Amino acid sequence: MANFHSGGQKYPALWPEERADGAAKRILRHLLETLEYNQAELLSGRDGESLHDFRVAVRRTRCALGQIKQVFPAPRIRRFAAGFAELGRMSSAARDWEVYLQGLDAQAQTVPEPLRAALEPLRAELSRRHRRELRHLLRHLRSADHRRFLAEWRAFLDAPLPRRSSLLHATQPVLVVAGGRIEKVYRRVLKEGEAIEPDSPPQALHELRKTCKKLRYLLEFFQALYPPRRLQRLVGILKALQEELGAYQDSQVQVAALLELAATHKLRRAQPMTLMAMGALLRDVDQRAGQARAGFDRRFALLASAKTRRRFAGLLQVDNAAETD
Structure with missing residues (x-):
């Protein structure tokens, strides 16, 4: 059975010479099954990582549709892309407040002990916002519009090819299309970095982070086409960079969120110790x-580095003339 958790994505087997449109459909079908599994978990009310x-x-x-x-x-794709963009906005709003709430206990350890109890008004406001956004998301997931969209x-x-x-790439071998796209996005990562x-x-680091994410997803979508050990070595290097960029971006977003929360009516009325703790x-x-x-x-x-560039070139030893846009 496929692993439906993002930490261990297992994508469908692909064959180098199969049509790119057929391979893309199977990748997207796998992602739909992952989405539906976690949607069912969310709607059941079970805790865990289903929202993530x-x-x-x-x-x-969204990455597969765009890349x-x-x-x-x-x-056809523009309509579906717009629907998934809206779904992404709603799920991100709920997840962001969930992450802030989950991280508060660990972060509270950095606050002087006499001030820690004063963080309770902040915890209550984070919880309120998380519940509000989650209700909004769940209401949408239960709607007839969402069911019809999926x-x-x-x-x-499922429609036959x-x-x-x-279309330029539809009937080309997936190995050619994948290699050309991965190489182009890797070059973009280098240019932005x-x-x-x-x-x-x-914002410049945030844009680089998004491009790195696209590159990593592409490598994972098409993992069946490449030698596993060589691929994982490159994914590991990319993941380490993503973690630094992610930590930086998350910190920027948290600073903005804390400042916005401090300015809200409820927290403006809080005790001075709460504002000191924040x-x-x-x-x-x-x-x-x-x-x-x-x-x-x-x-x-x-x-x-020159070594990593050589590794990418060695991995993508295919005719990448397919990538023209």
Whole structure:
């Protein structure tokens, strides 16, 4: 049985010479099954990582639709892409507050002990916002519109492939299409990373993080086409960079969230000790952001090294002329 948790994605077997549109449909069908499994877990009310895994399945679906290009008719894909974008927005809103709430206990250890109890108003507000966004998401998942959207998506994925296609990559071998796309996104990662300076704004690192995520997802989608050991070595290097970028971005978002929460009517009326405790949290988050930013150069240097470039070139020893856009 497939692993439906994002930490251990197992994608369908692929054959190098099979059509790219057929391979893309099987990858997307697997992601739909992952999404539906975690949706059922969410709707059942069971605790665990179902919200996280649901959001990741949505995110990976959006990546596949955006990155496996010119294999499906654009008008159909635009409609589905818009639907998954909205689903991603709703699931992210619920998950973000869940993450803040789950991390508060650990973060509270960085606050002077006399102030820790004063964080309870913050905990209550985080919990309230999480419940609100989760209710909004669950209401949508139970709606007729959502059920119809997923039914139409499954019908599209289950429809037989056309014998011929005017789309550039639809009938090309998946190995050629995958290799060309992976190489292009890797080059984009290098270009964006090399442009990062010590005074670059957080948004520049956030954009690089998103591009790294696309590259990693592509490597995982098409993992069956490449030697496992060589692939995992490259994924490991990429994952280490993503973790630094993720820690930095999460810190930036947390700072903004804490400042926004401190300005809310409920917390403005809180005791001074609560605001002092939140100030201590802000200092810790800012310190962690600095540590993650300092670790970026080392992690990126490894990904951009001549040795890693050779490894990517060796992995992608295919005719990548298919990638033209």
